[in-house]
Amino acid sequence: MSQPRPHFSLLSTHTAPPKQKRKKPLQMDAAGICNQIDKRKLMMELAQGQESARRLQALLQNPVGEDGSELVGQLVEKVLRSLELGLDLLGPSSNQTGENGPRSPGGEQHQVTDFSFEEDPDKGDKKRPVTRDKRGCYKRRKSSQTTRVTVSSTTEDDHAWRKYGQKCILNSKFPRSYFRCTHKYDQGCKATKQVQMMEDDPCKYHTTYIGAHTCNRHPMTWDPPHTSDHVNEEINDPVEAKSDGSTTTIDNLSGFCPWLLEKPAFGLQEGRFDQSEDPVSMMYRLGMKDEEIQSEMECMLIGNSLGHYGFCEFHLDESYF
DNA sequence: TCCATTTGACCTGT
């Protein structure tokens, strides 16, 4: 299906003069809370939950017969259990699922990343996120998010984007346009890009791609525009950054987790774990520190979520919890 | 009518 190529203007200005500001709500000290919880258990719960969700996704995409394969209901139960236990580890107050949703300490309801949907009977199966009148309420991406910068004579690439904002940037002649993946809501794809005309060459566009596409258009791949002239690439995500300064793509994960791959005791071959022992236990047994384990778990989660590792068959017994 | 863009509002991070 060919994507519509809307003609949008990168030149119209978007100036939002500051109006009366609301009182800033009190901020939770998340780091302080995290320091007190059992990181090891939390990481394992989240890893379990992610793996179950992944299996569920595969099951939904390729439904299998009644030959003894895992049932959807069981997987859903696993995901929910992992999330519940993970939230419990963060503290009883954090596990407030249900109608109320997350709340700030001041009691004000905040819209967080929320992929629950409401059906509009007048619009058939058209689904939109449940929206509240919370304009501008969002969770800002971490600055360490994976980014890639390109310069191109066109703003177009192989993906379908939807413009969601434009801002005048200080000391910049041209406004910056903000795009998100068209599949943000139907597939939860978090890829965004920012496009700005270059001051020294208005025929070219400076484009910053943030986050990788996870939509089906290019499943699990980082797919930079083929039509652009790459003059610079940078990867800010610490997981992806290489020490030698070379760039990498999410398709090329062989450079990940060097510490882990160097540990012969892990029984790692071609990025696979010896499944006889769960990785976190191994890392603790080998004397890794919490921060190191956390870092490696992040690597593994990313690798696994991209289908490059097959080690997430953690064999945990109940005593783990 | 549907859907993408525009743009004011309002949030977060520094």
Place this chain on the structure above:
DNA sequence: ACAGGTCAAATGGA
């Protein structure tokens, strides 16, 4: 306090 990022109502084109 401010710059920049995101939301969502308003708008407009097909």
